[in-house]
Amino acid sequence: MATLTGCRSRGLQRLSSSVFSDMERARRAAVARGQQVINLSVGSPDLPPAPHIVERLHEALDNPGNYGYPMADLPEFREAVAGWYERRFGVKVASQEQVVGVMGSQDGLAHVCLAVCNPGDLVLVPDPGYPIYTAGPVLAGMELYPLPLRAENDFLPDLDAVPPQVWERARVLLLNYPSNPLSATADLAFFGRVVELAERHGVIVCHDAAYSELAFDGYRPPSFLQVPGALEVGIEFNSLSKTFNLAGCRVGYALGNERVIAALAEVKSHLDYGIFRPIQEAAIAALTGPQGPVVELARTYQRRRDALVEGLNGLGWKVPAPRATMFVWAPLPPGWKSYDFALRLVERTGVTVVPGVGFGELGEGYVRIALVQDLKLMREAVRRVGASGLFK
Numbered sequence: 001m002a003t004l005t006g007c008r009s010r011g012l013q014r015l016s017s018s019v020f021s022d023m024e025r026a027r028r029a030a031v032a033r034g035q036q037v038i039n040l041s042v043g044s045p046d047l048p049p050a051p052h053i054v055e056r057l058h059e060a061l062d063n064p065g066n067y068g069y070p071m072a073d074l075p076e077f078r079e080a081v082a083g084w085y086e087r088r089f090g091v092k093v094a095s096q097e098q099v100v101g102v103m104g105s106q107d108g109l110a111h112v113c114l115a116v117c118n119p120g121d122l123v124l125v126p127d128p129g130y131p132i133y134t135a136g137p138v139l140a141g142m143e144l145y146p147l148p149l150r151a152e153n154d155f156l157p158d159l160d161a162v163p164p165q166v167w168e169r170a171r172v173l174l175l176n177y178p179s180n181p182l183s184a185t186a187d188l189a190f191f192g193r194v195v196e197l198a199e200r201h202g203v204i205v206c207h208d209a210a211y212s213e214l215a216f217d218g219y220r221p222p223s224f225l226q227v228p229g230a231l232e233v234g235i236e237f238n239s240l241s242k243t244f245n246l247a248g249c250r251v252g253y254a255l256g257n258e259r260v261i262a263a264l265a266e267v268k269s270h271l272d273y274g275i276f277r278p279i280q281e282a283a284i285a286a287l288t289g290p291q292g293p294v295v296e297l298a299r300t301y302q303r304r305r306d307a308l309v310e311g312l313n314g315l316g317w318k319v320p321a322p323r324a325t326m327f328v329w330a331p332l333p334p335g336w337k338s339y340d341f342a343l344r345l346v347e348r349t350g351v352t353v354v355p356g357v358g359f360g361e362l363g364e365g366y367v368r369i370a371l372v373q374d375l376k377l378m379r380e381a382v383r384r385v386g387a388s389g390l391f392k
């Protein structure tokens with residue numbers, strides 16, 4: 001078939017990255033060799049949602065009236081989101097028009113640039129960062145300005161170092177704390193500076209708070225929207241995927257500035273007809289129901305973190321313990337490229353991790369290890385790393 005060989009759009013061509021497909025090939029090769037693979041590369045929760053959430057989903061599935069196009073969000077869904085944000089963060093939106101449901105925050109992050117940018121506008125994105133921060137703007141025809149996130153700055157961007165002419169062209173600033181893949185956190189002082197600069201330069205802030213509840217040692221991540229003035233300059237995305245183990249349900253939301261939310265909702269009205277109603281009902285049950293399972297979930301990840309971090313440090317692989325998220329961002333010993341290391345690791349041990357370079361140029365020298373297997377397998381992964389001879 002010689003036809004349509006050049007069919008891939010310029011945006012898709014700009015996004016081409018072989019890191020993830022190469023790693024997948026290495027994983028399959030390990031399986032084919034008969035190795036027991038321990039998959040610590042996926043960012044997908046391994047635990048089930050709480051029973052009351054599943055029950056609500058079942059009930060909603062039994063209602064034949066729930067199978068039409070959902071169109072707009074259920075008012076109870078938006079109310080549940082607003083109520084949860086008020087209880088959790090003290091953030092109060094003035095109306096339901098400041099909330100919109102999305103099919104996973106991925107959906108919202110992918111489409112927000114289509115809603116508020118014009119082709120050629122600059123979008124400020126974290127490097128390293130979660131891939132959708134790049135893919136969304138690139139597919140929408142925007143230009144990217146990477147914000148370097150370095151260990152010596154606690155993986156926060158130096159916003160005061162962004163040149164004035166860049167601020168003038170910038171339309172959107174994408175941020176993510178606690179962050180994937182870096183497990184970095186931000187405080188309200190940082191978000192305060194973000195709001196000041198966004199106000200001054202007329203930039204729209206989109207903050208992704210997907211890990212707001214997966215935090216350890218008593219740490220409670222703040223919401224960007226807690227800063228006075230934040231509702232004037234931006235929106236926050238949050239998701240039920242990680243907090244409530246509902247990743248496959250594709251349900252999340254954005255809240256904040258009414259005009260940005262309206263533009264995002266309008267784009268989505270052209271693209272889809274809303275979130276399946278039973279899933280909205282399950283989300284309502286999650287947001288309004290008991291929050292004990294969320295606390296227990298964070299403890300589970302914390303125990304896995306401790307097993308992994310203490311284990312690796314004991315082997316001489318010095319990795320910091322994250323305060324939040326379900327990832328360890330592990331610096332490699334000098335001389336290793338992240339891609340070579342991850343390939344060698346899966347070949348020798350069957351343990352899969354993601355090469356840092358898959359998240360941006362500045363991810364070189366790191367691998368991301370996900371805390372998505374039970375304690376026993378996390379310990380087994382450490383044992384295999386120890387036996388691999390990679391850290392001697």
Ligand SMILES: *Cc1c(COP(=O)(O)O)cnc(C)c1O
Nearest residue numbers: 104105106130180210239241252
């Ligand atoms: C997992 C994750 C999400 C959640 O995506 P959904 O589309 O809501 O499932 C969002 N942002 C980051 C950084 C993530 O790691």
